[in-house]
Amino acid sequence: MLTHLNLINFALADHLALDIESGFNVLTGETGAGKSLLLDALSACLGERTDSNYVRYGADKADITAVFSYQATSPEAQWLNLHELNDDTGEIHLRRVIFATGRSKAWINGRPSSLAELKEIGRLLVQLYSQHSQQQLLDPPYPRRWLDLYCGFAEPAKRVREAYSLWQKTIRQHQAAIAAQASRLQRIETLQLQLEELEDVIAINYSEIEQEFDQLSHHESIMQDCSYSLNALEEAEPNISQEISSIIRRLESHAGRSQQLADIHAALLNAQSELDDATAQLRQYIDRQSFDPERMEELNSELEVFHRLARKYRVQPEDLLGQSQQWQQELEQLQALEDPETLAELVAQTEQNFLTEATQLDNIRREHAIPLAKQLTEQVKLLALPEAHFEFRFEPLDEPNAEGLSTIQLLFSANKGIPAQPLAKVASGGELSRIALVMQVMNAEKTEAEVLVFDEIDVGISGGTAETVGRLLADLAQHVQILCITHQAQVAAQADQHLLVKKQQTDPASSTILCLAEAEQILELARMSGGLEINETTLQHAKQLRQIKFQKT
Template sequence: MLSHLQIRDFALIDSVELELRPGLTVLTGETGAGKSIVVDALQLLAGGRAGAEAVRHGAERAEITCAFELAGVSGELRQWLAEQSIGGADELIVRRVVAADGRSRAYLNGQAVPLQALREAGELLIDIHGQHEFQSLTRSAAQRVLLDEYGSLTELTSQVGIAHRAWLGLLNRTLELESKARDRDTRLELLRYQAQELEALKLRPGEIEALGEERARLANRGRLAAGAHTALAELYENEGASAHAAVSRALQALRGLTALDGQLARLLPMLEEASIQVREAARELERYRETLDVDAARQEEVERRLAAVEELSRKHRVAAPELTERARQLALELATLERAEVDLAALRKQLAEALESYRTQAQELSARRVRTSRELSRDISARMQTLGMSGGRFEADVTQNGNADPTEHGIDSIEFRVTANPGQPPRALAKVASGGELARLSLAVQVSGAAQATRCMVFDEVDAGIGGAVAEI
């Protein structure tokens, strides 16, 4: 229960405090007196959006605080508070502060919480019904939601929705396989031919890159051989003028001088290492030069191999390095199509089972909706008698659409019907109810739906559309 409300520097309000008692509290006043601003403040406490415009002009921040007594609240709220580690067994203080720059902070029992947590708490604490909300009562979807909430059928409705999504997923897969099965033979023939082409190519990992490098080497082997020959001569083969000969002469000169100056001895290992490195480089160059001595047949073989790769690459519209992945995809699709008949039969069986599961749950939901509709009809009809609609009658009609396609909300069409005059048959709410009657029916429906709830209910302009003698009740 909301027991205390304090508002400071919010919109047009400088400061106001309200002490509330159990039961019905009514705020009345002229248009523009600020009644709806109080409702707006409660919406902020419930996690609504806030901006700089919420702060009174000239103030640094707006601050809204309220106290809720927790005696008799739902176990769901207590469990949520325990999960958030928010203490306080008897009272919950909710506070929202909005700075002049639009930033806001929220607190529960003095503990700072994110805005999402404030919204979750607000859904469990307060239920706000704004102006003209009664107009939604004429929509079929809103009527279905009200009926399900009244009968506590939300969980069962959710299970029906899950069963519907499972059935719909299987249906789409079945239709996809059936579509593929229609041109299965033609597609199988094409896939087998394409897969055999790629299988015959027998591409090895990294082969395309290696062939490309070999093609470039073979095409330029004249220049490569000349360069290798020159380098080898400079390193080793030119007698007396090679790098190896120069290093050897330097070694010989220094060995004779180390007896005169020991500091030269530390240079000898470096020169010896250089001599070894030059010889190794010369051997590698010799081996490389020998690899360039290939016959023309090898070059033709490389060109043919690369031409075959490029041809299949164009045919399959993929880059050459992606041919291996393309072969894997074709093999997977081929295997899928070859077992399509078996898969399709199994899928049709699963689809039938899913449909049966859906219909079983939908039938249970429908039966409970019918029972709930009787209770709701009696409840609202009784409340109508106290709202200036003496002799009026309300009916929540539930009709099964047995042959219609399954929907996520079940197999029922739900329509609220009403008559405000004794002796007249009930007709669709949207066709016969005036604005004032809709407003009163909305109040009756919302109060009936909240009869067992422990949330604080707030109605803004609950008498909208009501005039004449009824407004004087």
């Protein structure tokens, strides 16, 4: 539930802190007072698009925070745990800062977050219904979506979409297999020949034989340089080892007189040890070397094969192994492809699976459509449409699709004895708004969100019809929290909390939101009923509207 909103330099709000109660909350105010202020701020905290126009004139940024309470077993609690954002307070703090440059930042429970994360948690917390929702009724897929939502058919509908997707995928694979059959066999043969040609070569390490060949090619110069080095190290008179020993002896007598000379002496001792090891290894290397002309010829032949194949396949010699591995992988993939006959069987199988799932979905949709249409009829009759009648029409599709086997239309008649026709053909604007309102309220009963926002959805109704709408929303508010912007006194009279939006003539102009006490609410209801001049008649009417609320309670 939404418990608190804090707005700083947001649109017309200078600094506004508002506590929201549970139950049915209404926002009223004169045209232009800024009734959408609260909903715009809430939408910003839920990750909706914003721009610099939301920043109050003269300010460098707008700062909005929305606080929600939640239960430990709720979907939003699971989401917080999944994203490691649960702080064990039982509250969710959503904050959005919008800068005058147009960019914005967001936080969830104090941690910087993305707008995508705000939208994810927002969908679990709040469901918004606007005055333009009636246009959805004219969208051909809407009756099917509404039927599935209200009757809880999301899972079977998902299975149908997945089965259809798999069926279409196997069709594409089958068609591709037919088209590629000839080229596939030819490519397999080519790959097998190429791999056979590289079979012996890839068993040899190119880098190792290249290095070995290079050593044999320079054997004579290597041995000459090694012999010279060994002679200089220990066989010549004087040699390097003797000279270093002499230096060490000379410095040793002075090492106690200077720390720096002591360090030099130690370093030379280490160098002498390293030099002795290197000399021993050099002598060992010379003793083990021998020139093998046959081995050199063998290496030369192997390198010629590497270079010939590298030129043929336009790669570096050291890359032949990698090329062979790529060809082997491609060959295995081609060999693993099923032939068109096997794929044809799979197409038939996936088609049958889809038809089974789609038929089951179609059957339960038809079964539930009749009582749902009756329920919708009874609800709409309460809104001054006593002869309203609804029914769903199912017509088989020429070709099944991901949504099922049938198109689903919602038919309507407002007059007794007149056959029901598609809504778009026979419903007036006022009738559409009332039907949309009832369908939204029925949908709201099924939503998981704990906060429902209705933005002037009562446009186009008045009098007793508006009173009925107020009662519908008040009944719904027994189960969820409702925020409703309204111009209808009959709706506002049913509220548990009445919030009044007022524009203040400051410089620059600003808006504030007041929580009305009972006496103040009576005055606001009188204004909504009778205009600017409030008299005893309008006051009495406002009191009667509130009495209806209390009598019902």
